[in-house]
Amino acid sequence: MAGFNLTIPGSLTLAIGTSVSRGGAGILNVGGSNISNGPYSAGSIDP
DSSP: OOTTTEEEOOOEEEEEEEEEEEOTOOOOETTTOOOSEEEEEEEEEEO
């Protein structure tokens, strides 16, 4: 995410073959919860 912040109000669903990586200074907030560092792929991030 290269230092950017991303807020998603509900859940984040990733299609097969896609991924997102949370690390560094950026913040990934899904459904009101901050998501831990790491790679996520093909599924839902729904805290």
